[in-house]
Amino acid sequence: MMNNSPEGPPPAVHARGLTVRRGAGRAARTVLDGIAFDVPRGRITGLLGPSGCGKSTLMRTVVGTQAHVSGTLDVLGRPAGHPELRSRVGYVTQAPSVYDDLTVRQNLDYFAAVLDPSPRFAGETPRRAAADRRRAAVAQAIADVDLTSHTTALAGHLSGGQRSRVSLAVALLGTPELLVLDEPTVGLDPVLRRDLWNLFHHLAATRGTTLLVSSHVMDEAERCHDLLLMREGRILAQDTPEALRARTHCDTVEEGFLHLVELPQETQR
Numbered sequence: 001m002m003n004n005s006p007e008g009p010p011p012a013v014h015a016r017g018l019t020v021r022r023g024a025g026r027a028a029r030t031v032l033d034g035i036a037f038d039v040p041r042g043r044i045t046g047l048l049g050p051s052g053c054g055k056s057t058l059m060r061t062v063v064g065t066q067a068h069v070s071g072t073l074d075v076l077g078r079p080a081g082h083p084e085l086r087s088r089v090g091y092v093t094q095a096p097s098v099y100d101d102l103t104v105r106q107n108l109d110y111f112a113a114v115l116d117p118s119p120r121f122a123g124e125t126p127r128r129a130a131a132d133r134r135r136a137a138v139a140q141a142i143a144d145v146d147l148t149s150h151t152t153a154l155a156g157h158l159s160g161g162q163r164s165r166v167s168l169a170v171a172l173l174g175t176p177e178l179l180v181l182d183e184p185t186v187g188l189d190p191v192l193r194r195d196l197w198n199l200f201h202h203l204a205a206t207r208g209t210t211l212l213v214s215s216h217v218m219d220e221a222e223r224c225h226d227l228l229l230m231r232e233g234r235i236l237a238q239d240t241p242e243a244l245r246a247r248t249h250c251d252t253v254e255e256g257f258l259h260l261v262e263l264p265q266e267t268q269r
Contacts, residue, residue: 010077012178012210013039013062017071020057031057033233034071039178039212039226044204046224047214048257054233055214056094059182062212063091076177087115090171090179094186096163097170100156104147104166107155108138111170141169144199161188168196172203179203181213185220197223218254229257236260 020032031054039045047055060066061073064081073080076088098107112134142148145165150158155166164184171179181200185193197220203209204225213224221227222241229236229244237244237260241253248256 009041011038012041012076013037013212014074015072018058018061018073019070020054020061020066021068021070031233032061035233035235037228037235037238039210039228041210042204042208043225044200044211044213044223045226045228046221047212047228047230048218048221048253049216049230049236051216053230055216055230056182058230059091059180059212059214063089063180087174088177090174090176092164092167092171092179092181092184094182096155096160096167098155098163098166101154103152103154104142104158104169105138105151107166108141108169108173109134112138112173115174137173137175141172144172144203145169146195161192164188165196175207177208177210179209179211181211183214183216185215185217193220218252218257221253221257227253229260231261 015038016036018032018035018037019030021028021030023029035058047058049055057066061069062075062080064075064085069080075082075085078085099110102110116130116134116137142151145168147162147165147169150162155163158166168181168184171181185196188196200211200213201223204211213220215221224241226238226240227244228238236257237247239247244253244256245251248259250256250259
């Protein structure tokens with residue numbers, strides 16, 4: 001388990017005893033089982049594990065949209081779901097969240113207005129400043145995801161990968177301190193996957209953005225600064241890729257993950 005120095009900055013996400021249960025009575029089941037983890041600031045943390053292990057539930061919990069949560073979960077120094085976090089946390093779900101009958105720019109313009117509405121009672125100068133701010137944010141987000149040449153295309157006419165990038169652009173509008181990305185590269189071709197990971201590293205390196213990125217593709221673990229490995233609602237390990245390989249005496253993170261899975265449960269924590 002990776003330790004945070006007491007002298008260093010507090011983690012972007014701090015969880016202890018985090019539990020999520022679904023259903024009631026005999027039908028109740030535990031989705032997250034009292035897990036503990038930290039997500040360091042300004043780094044890319046990969047949340048990896050097989051489909052159905054609880055990754056999406058954990059991400060919904062971090063952004064404050066998951067019900068039946070117990071335990072401690074602080075995000076950017078506030079309880080998860082706190083109203084002050086709405087503009088500080090960007091979230092991209094597995095399904096692209098765009099309007100198919102709007103163009104790329106119209107989608108971004110709409111969400112920019114939601115995030116940064118013009119003052120209702122203000123003079124011309126404040127309103128113009130707000131509009132200029134939104135236009136600059138939209139242009140930057142579109143450029144970040146490399147869709148400048150598609151600004152007038154209807155979202156419904158884009159490829160699946162392009163629509164995913166529109167969703168990512170929406171999440172980038174408010175220059176969030178924390179980006180929570182639920183399997184953002186699933187179904188994408190290798191070139192686009194590479195480009196997105198280059199963008200993730202650029203955001204962390206140049207803007208200090210913290211990224212929590214889920215995937216069930218183990219080779220993507222090598223692209224992360226830190227790892228959270230999950231299985232059946234539990235955290236098997238939190239480490240850097242290098243430390244995990246050294247700890248398990250394996251050549252790859254995938255081999256290291258399989259090694260941890262085969263250990264007795266009492267030695268996995």
